[in-house]
Amino acid sequence: MHLKYESVIREPLVDGNKSYHQVTEDICATIENKPTKLWTIGFLISASLLAFGMFSVTWEVYWGTGVWHLNKTIGWGWDITNFVWWVGIGHAGTLISAILLLFRQGWRTGVNRAAEAMTIFAVMCAGQFPIWHMGRVWDAFFVLPYGNTRGPLWPNFISPLLWDVFAISTYFTVSLLFWYSGLIPDFATLRDRAKTKFRKAAYGVVSFGWAGSAKHWQRHEMLSLVLAGLSTPLVLSVHTIVSFDFATSIVPGWHTTIFPPYFVAGAVFSGFAMVQTLLVITRKVLNLQEYITIGHIEAMNKVIVLTGSIVGVAYLTELFIAYFSGVLWEQEAFRLRVLGPYWWAYWAMMTCNVVSPQLFWFKKLRRNVWFTFFMSIIVNIGMWFERFVIIMALHRDYLPSSWSYYTPSWTEVGFYLGSFGLFFTCYFLFAKYFPVIAIAEIKFILKTSGENYKNKMTEYEEQTNEHFLEEQTHHH
């Protein structure tokens, strides 16, 4: 006899009285119903932000990067701040789908689809910044190692900026493949339920003709497992390489070996915060509270308090090492961070990233939806300031005559707003036309972790160990 058993002490991952069919009904409902007013309004706002962003970028390309308020010392400004911020956000999805898969964390199934989608959109947003920063963007393909008539002259393969090109594009591709391979069976579900001709044809194409054969599922499981194994070091490598952009330079405040682990922790921290922001709203609007439960939210808040604390320790270590190194320039760089012209950014970062997430040590607050939503915004503001603080470290270089104070121009702000437009436009389309929760994966854990199935586990709970073992070893 086939039995899936999990202790009743563990919180159910799917609430309510669910059957396999009910799971399908619940998750497909949004896709099959007409878009709501709220969705239409949200979508239009996002699309107009995107349009404004496109205008700002067009302006920048037409007049050149001179329209940005970059100066002699601040060469990266808001642009690269936003790049690093978005890449960081794009870390939670693959962490949830890959690392938590390897660690067999059942709760990932409720949130992985949306988190992965968010990852892909965030990486898309991130990619915009370095590309448009090139100014002569029509020459952007110069970063690729292709045969050319200039020698051939190749890109510098030992430059961290080129590593970034490879890391971000690989990360985007692999995340997309991972996400899409999981979507294929769910698209097949939508296809077979479709009532209208167009929907049937469209989901027929995107489902690749999936029928659910046992052998295909076996390969699908293998594919997911190996992709998870590949993505796990990939997630860690991407932000490590982003941190190399800074760490391999010989700039006081940047040239530190702590950067890779501290960037990765920060990335997971901000990524989970963004997942919370989106899912707290998504579960409410799409009525998915039974699949994205308070338990899921609490689990993610635990990750936030852990990574937030790691980031906090990293900030303090940086300060200590600057003091302990005895290097004048290093000490001055950190004195300026804390007390210099950009002191407000440093303290905003400290408050949002280190102090406020500590409130998540209280179980009551971890399980409070509104508090979680509020905190998720705070964390993302904090993480934005972290990147801003690092990039602004250059405002005083070795030549006092070039010292300056940088503020962004409207095109830089517009570009940043535009990236929100891109992100949310994609997310709104995703939430309407894609299964927001991995249908097949929820069904897979339903009998172990569904509330109504867990309630039936008492008879096994009461068995003696010997009896239980005896019964289980003679499975099918």
Place this chain on the structure above:
Amino acid sequence: MSIKKFAVAVYDDEAVLFPAVKKVRGAGYKIHDVYTPFAVHGLDVALGEKESDLHIAGFIYGITGTCTALGFMGWIFTTDWPQNFGGKPHFPLPAFIPITFELTVLFAAVGMVLTFCYLNQIMPGVKKHIFHPRQTDDKFVLVIEVNENTAKETETFLKTTGAEETNIQVAEADWWFGRFDKREDYEIQEQLA
């Protein structure tokens, strides 16, 4: 194209499916395929399927990526266009690691997904026969290939395995290019007959 006749049994739970598979195989029937809405663990073993070798393919693709990256960068830096970057060596292995790693992962992932699609014969525009409209929802469908003589007897046998529904279908056993919103010729013929 190979249009064949199939005896189909529909089960509503994997707990019913497992004993049924055992019984069907025990009685000497050859199972054409079993369709499930999600990955049912242990079903491949129950069906006597071999373990997938997809991971071996993945390893080979990965190694290809490693060699491509190291070989290409090494060739460029030492042979094709040697340059002096701040007096660093022409084959700086540690500095090659990031790109080598990324290409390893990229080759392995892309290669595996393409192999996965090839082995399963799936791609956009491919159509396969769906034996039960809810086999991707909550039904577990077991299919046995039959001929004129064995159809009746097989269906009767399937009824004894706990199936909630059994039937005989004429269907294309393979895939073909088609649209899911269109009915196929054989489906229409079947209805007329």
